[in-house]
Amino acid sequence: MVKEQNKSKRSADVLKFLAWVVGIVLLNIVATNYFFRLDLTEDKRYTIAPVTKQMLGGLESEVVVDVYLEGDFPAGFKRLQQSVRETLDEFRIYADGNLRYNFIDPNEITDEKQRKEFITTLAQKGIMPTNLHATEDGKQVERLVFPGAVVKYNGKETAVSLLKGNLAASPDERLNQSVEGIEYELASAIRKVALPENKIIGYITGQGELEMQYATDLLGSLQEYYRVAMGDLDQIPTLKDLDLIIVAKPTSEFSEADKYKIDQFIMQGGKAVFFVDPLNANLDSAAAGTFALPYNLNLDDLFFRYGARLNPTLIMDLNSGFIPVVTGYLGDRPQTEMINWRFYPLLNTFSKHPITRNLDAVYSKFVSTIDTVKAEGIRKTPLLFTSRYSRILEPPVPITLEEARMEVNPEQFQAGPQPVGYLLEGSFPSLFRNRRAPEGVQDTEVIEEGVPTKIAVFSDGDLVRNDINSRTGQPYELGFDRFNNVTFANRELALNTIHYLLDSEGLINVRAKEIELRPLDKVRVKEEKTYWQMLNLVAPIVLLGLFGVTRFYLRKRRYERF
16 A cells, blocks of 8 residues: 555656656747746836837847946946946847947056056047045045946947936936936947938028037037038028928028928928027127127017017026136236126026936026917927026126126025926927918928927027137037036037937937935944844844754654654
């Protein structure tokens, strides 16, 4: 009887073993033919966007990513380093073998001369070293790190900064913003070198817009992604061959024919970005004293029909940039001092839109207010604002350097945050509805109701104006403040806006990714450090011992019956 029971048990064990083997084989077959990954995190931090997967799947050759985030870092930078590694691991899976990455530590180069040459090369590529200050075990530590990467594809390469975010945020928040933006920054760099766009951007001239030398950085940056054409609006019969137009700081009047071309371009689904100054104001005339008066651009009715109104006002803001002002003389040499110039607001309040999410401060000059008006079916999204300590001035506005020297009266700066940029989306009604086409245009059949499209309007033409180095004649980087040696996010704002308008369902939406920051209580960590260390060391051993004793007891009890 006992032998029969043992034989039956052995048969059952063999059958169970075979069932497990067959199950495992079938599971491997299914996993081989049907690829899937599960992200069990609440904020889906390891999930790659479908548009990124599609882009990676379309790579025809190998992409090589050299990451310069290797070395011994504090916890915050280790998290950034680990997030970059994890993201590239995910990229490699969806790239089907067409992506390889290397982590490189520039500090490992022992030869000082070679190390300096290597750092210079990285700087020329756009990867600037960062002097990292961090706290470890209550002590301040300092390291030189290179938070960037170089993406290479078929002989082309581009640099990408991995330390992004708003400088006004705390170090932990900025690192978290950087982690949130890793997928977008890397995917955008891969797209730039591997999958160039064929869309055409038209830079409109003919109405006193920014000259080429002042738009060099903007147009050069756009050419890395798109084809860019320049043309006088008066000489262009139609805009239908373009995908997007840029109107940057016009200073003279638009004719009815010019407005008709823009209007009909938008009716046919074209996109447009307007950087417009409602008032004529500049710093060069401030020394002698002048008044800011409205431009006559003849664009008010066009914007009004589309749902926006650019007001002929100027905003002063206590959160603003600095300019050098002569405060006295030492012998025959003028003595200058950097003084707060409240007509140059620093825009550091943004909506949670993919265009402006985690954006650093934007430098504006003589910016005006924007209102929205009723426009059926148009969605209006404010993008950026002045600070709450702002003041609105009606024309004529005196522009003089004496204002910079005046004592501030806080009661005058209570206007609150003022929107200075709007995104308008929908099917726009034509300005020329129920009207005849103006003389001098080629297409006289008026399209009165447009197809869904998008436009963006900013009340500052200088947002996309780069300065010129007076000694070399070379253009500065867009957003670079030569007086304070600081680079603001003007270029990123312009590029994000254009990326969104041209591909609102594309990579730009990856910027909306949000990872919740869950910081530890530093006081409790310091106080309870020993307790938690002992718990993590001793508890697993105790649990393992209890499991072993319990299992031994159960086995003994089970087999004692035989």
